[in-house]
């Protein structure tokens with residue numbers, strides 16, 4: 001699916017990267033612990049998280065993640081959004097909680113990928 | 116050996132939000148010299164985990180990265196408290212991080228196992244009260 005598809009599934013809002021919504025995504029990972037995320041390294045991935053600090057952007061950068069989705073209405077500040085822009089990331093925000101967000105994307109065909 | 120590029124970074128312990136800047140810089144330099152994306156990702160993840168550890172568990176330190184035509188070597192040296200039991204520290208899930216660090220998204224006890232997983236060689240030298248030096252190699 002594309003980032004746009006994921007956005008529609010979650011009724012999410014774009015905060016950064018409007019121009020990159022047609023990028024392809026093939027797997028996703030959801031966690032508030034960045035080292036758990038760093039253990040996961042797949043191409044064309046989405047990161048779902050409820051953590052809201054600059055290290056989320058750095059973690060995404062190290063993993064070449066395509067799109068970050070902040071769940072349960074987390075509002076990243078301007079510093080975080082600027083960092084995301086510089087790194088050419090898409091940032092979305094959804095009011096759904098982590099469990100529901102992951103479930104909705106999974107049901108729509110986006111999986112975690114083999115371990 | 117010919118063509119070795121050496122980069123050094125002082126890692127400050129004072130500002131957690133800036134932790135990872137060195138790894139970010141290394142990542143873009145490796146891209147410039149044309150290292151493969153797969154190798155770059157391994158280096159970036161391993162170094163970032165190490166850099167974060169230097170900030171949260173030690174009092175910062177110094178990172179040296181040597182880029183040769185065949186491998187990338189990272190040397191992370193800190194003057195922190197040292198690691199009492201390396202075997203235990205290497206176990207997935209072992210962490211001494213306080214709640215305050217956990218609320219920042221770290222302290223899952225996955226950093227050292229990740230560093231091992233993404234590198235071809237990893238060596239830890241540590242002395243209690245003196246510091247820790249971690250050397251990692253990624254072949255390219």
Ligand SMILES: Nc1ncnc2c1ncn2[C@@H]1O[C@H](COP(=O)(O)OP(=O)(O)OP(=O)(O)O)[C@@H](O)[C@H]1O
Pocket residue numbers: 035036164168169172173193195196197198204205209210211212220221222223224225226227228247
């Ligand atoms: N540079 C260091 N100096 C002193 N102790 C360290 C250092 N690096 C790691 N440790 C010790 O080893 C433990 C395990 O480190 P590891 O990176 O695997 O997990 P963590 O940093 O606690 O959590 P995570 O990496 O998942 O965020 C740490 O909790 C800490 O006690």
Ligand SMILES: [Mg+2]
Pocket residue numbers: 035164167168221222225226227
């Ligand atoms: Mg760690």
